[in-house]
Amino acid sequence: MAVQAIAFYLLATVTLVAGVCVVSARSPVHSVLFLILAFFSAAGLFVMLGAEFLAMLLVVVYVGAVAVLFLFVVMMLDVDFASLRQGFARYMPLGAGVAGILAFEMIMVSTAVANGGAARLNDTPQASGADISNAETIGRVLYTDYIYFFQAAGLVLLVAMIGAIVLTLRHKPGVRRQVIADQVARGPKTGMRVISIKPGAGIDE
Amino acid sequence: MDPTINFWATELGWTLITVGKIMLVILPLLVCLAFFMLADRKIWAGVQMRKGPNVVGPFGLLQSFADLIKFVLKELVIPDGADKAVFLLAPVLTFLLSLVGWAVIPFAPGWVISNINVGVLYLFAISSLGVYGIIMGGWASNSKYPFLGSLRSAAQMVSYEVSIGLVIITVILLSGSMNLTTIVEKQAGGFWNWNFLGGGLHNWPIAIVMFGMSVIFFISALAETNRPPFDLPEAESELVAGYQVEYSSSPFLLFMIGELVNIVLMCSLITVLFFGGWQAPIDFAFVHQWGDMAQGFYGLMWFFLKTCFFFFLIAMAKAIVPRYRYDQLMRLGWKVFLPTAGVAVVLVAAWRVFGPAAA
Numbered sequence: 007m008a009v010q011a012i013a014f015y016l017l018a019t020v021t022l023v024a025g026v027c028v029v030s031a032r033s034p035v036h037s038v039l040f041l042i043l044a045f046f047s048a049a050g051l052f053v054m055l056g057a058e059f060l061a062m063l064l065v066v067v068y069v070g071a072v073a074v075l076f077l078f079v080v081m082m083l084d085v086d087f088a089s090l091r092q093g094f095a096r097y098m099p100l101g102a103g104v105a106g107i108l109a110f111e112m113i114m115v116s117t118a119v120a121n122g123g124a125a126r127l128n129d130t131p132q133a134s135g136a137d138i139s140n141a142e143t144i145g146r147v148l149y150t151d152y153i154y155f156f157q158a159a160g161l162v163l164l165v166a167m168i169g170a171i172v173l174t175l176r177h178k179p180g181v182r183r184q185v186i187a188d189q190v191a192r193g194p195k196t197g198m199r200v201i202s203i204k205p206g207a208g209i210d211e
Numbered sequence: 212m213d214p215t216i217n218f219w220a221t222e223l224g225w226t227l228i229t230v231g232k233i234m235l236v237i238l239p240l241l242v243c244l245a246f247f248m249l250a251d252r253k254i255w256a257g258v259q260m261r262k263g264p265n266v267v268g269p270f271g272l273l274q275s276f277a278d279l280i281k282f283v284l285k286e287l288v289i290p291d292g293a294d295k296a297v298f299l300l301a302p303v304l305t306f307l308l309s310l311v312g313w314a315v316i317p318f319a320p321g322w323v324i325s326n327i328n329v330g331v332l333y334l335f336a337i338s339s340l341g342v343y344g345i346i347m348g349g350w351a352s353n354s355k356y357p358f359l360g361s362l363r364s365a366a367q368m369v370s371y372e373v374s375i376g377l378v379i380i381t382v383i384l385l386s387g388s389m390n391l392t393t394i395v396e397k398q399a400g401g402f403w404n405w406n407f408l409g410g411g412l413h414n415w416p417i418a419i420v421m422f423g424m425s426v427i428f429f430i431s432a433l434a435e436t437n438r439p440p441f442d443l444p445e446a447e448s449e450l451v452a453g454y455q456v457e458y459s460s461s462p463f464l465l466f467m468i469g470e471l472v473n474i475v476l477m478c479s480l481i482t483v484l485f486f487g488g489w490q491a492p493i494d495f496a497f498v499h500q501w502g503d504m505a506q507g508f509y510g511l512m513w514f515f516l517k518t519c520f521f522f523f524l525i526a527m528a529k530a531i532v533p534r535y536r537y538d539q540l541m542r543l544g545w546k547v548f549l550p551t552a553g554v555a556v557v558l559v560a561a562w563r564v565f566g567p568a569a570a
Binding site: 039065081139 | 294328343542
């Protein structure tokens with residue numbers, strides 16, 4: 007157990023410290039890098055809970071895709087953070103209020119769960135047999151009990167994707183684009199014409 | 212200490228054994244790598260009717276070791292205005308991530324460091340992290356060329372990861388498992404049971420789909436590891452050398468080794484997913500009577516031969532295919548591979564559910 011405890015405290019410490027650094031780092035790029043570290047150690051915590059499938063998804067989706075886009079945007083935008091910091095005193099009460107409410111809610115929920123006061127769903131997953139893997143258990147629940155929510159989530163993502171494409175797709179009328187099918191279809195008949203020119207006459211076009 | 216407790220079953224013993232296994236994989240891997248690098252250059256030279264490196268050692272066999280010493284002894288230059296921590300972190304990250312993936316690769320029956328259930332996903336996660344080394348290196352150099360190179364590279368790697376993911380899904384559907392050892396074990400019996408032919412004669416209708424998937428995986432692997440013809444991040448003629456312009460000495464060496472380890476990892480992944488891993492092309496009955504150790508080395512031999520074969524293909528691709536233009540690269544990834552792989556996922560899933568082999 008000692009190894010587990012060491013691993014847990016190590017990962018938890020790294021997660022918390024990285025989280026603090028996300029807020030306090032001066033350079034926005036460093037902030038995103040610390041965010042990635044936080045995601046990564048959170049994935050480690052998932053592995054320790056036995057949820058290796060969720061851990062891998064966390065790494066693939068958040069670290070591998072979302073954070074890359076963050077990094078992309080932050081690196082390319084030249085954000086002037088000195089001017090953003092000027093309003094610190096003005097926004098301080100609002101931020102403190104939000105943080106206070108969040109902390110209060112978290113304490114309430116964890117107290118309720120710890121005392122058994124909150125309604126519990128089916129606590130143990132149905133298939134916790136030794137030979138059934140984590141991914142299989144999630145799949146069985148996801149594609150049966152929660153199929154409608156799953157499909158609805160998929161639809162929401164599809165709408166977001168199409169929306170992003172529609173917002174950025176514009177065809178300028180003056181720009182000539184490469185149409186590869188046309189190029190492939192071009193043969194001697196369509197690609198050239200033979201003209202016989204009389205001497206001294208030339209051709210006018 | 213209580214003599215009844217087996218020391219190797221305790222936590223300390225387990226840790227020592229695992230460290231030993233890791234060393235057992237990494238050290239031969241790095242030695243092999245020196246020769247893979249030489250083979251790469253020799254094949255390239257052979258295609259162009261040159262001799263290639265032939266001065267250091269017999270046939271130039273020691274060339275890579277000479278290069279290693281040269282790199283390590285050179286002066287490390289950190290550009291003025293670079294973000295020092297990120298600049299040095301980037302090559303270390305690339306190198307580390309390229310080694311971490313080997314933890315789940317089964318080399319022979321039972322010869323794997325960590326036989327986890329989500330092995331395929333783990334590899335996918337690790338390869339999706341590979342982009343950070345390049346993007347961090349490019350940004351931290353504080354220069355235009357590396358930054359442009361790293362942006363190109365990030366877009367390229369993220370794009371091809373999507374099609375790689377879909378291709379991997381077809382293999383998972385076919386094998387019914389994300390465990391790499393199970394995937395290889397399902398391909399036992401002969402080359403007609405390998406996944407690139409649909410994983411068995413009863414699956415003959417989807418053999419052509421799976422063959423296409425193995426080709427797409429191979430090409431996407433080229434793009435994912437920034438190999439020619441998709442080496443746009445480095446494109447010497449346009450970007451000097453892309454994200455690694457400002458790197459010198461050992462950090463550059465780490466980038467180079469990391470990239471090469473990733474290529475070999477991709478070769479072994481193709482072997483495991485599509486070409487039967489350690490399984491021999493024809494299942495000889497007498498092999499099953501050998502001891503575990505002999506069978507292990509026999510499997511390792513086939514695994515190694517197949518990996519070398521795919522490395523040869525990748526090296527040939529470098530020598531004979533011209534570099535893609537950036538828009539062609541994106542078109543190939545998003546408009547050709549992604550829809551094809553998506554349709555293939557539907558076909559394979561339909562075959563699994565409605566086909567005669569459906570459970």
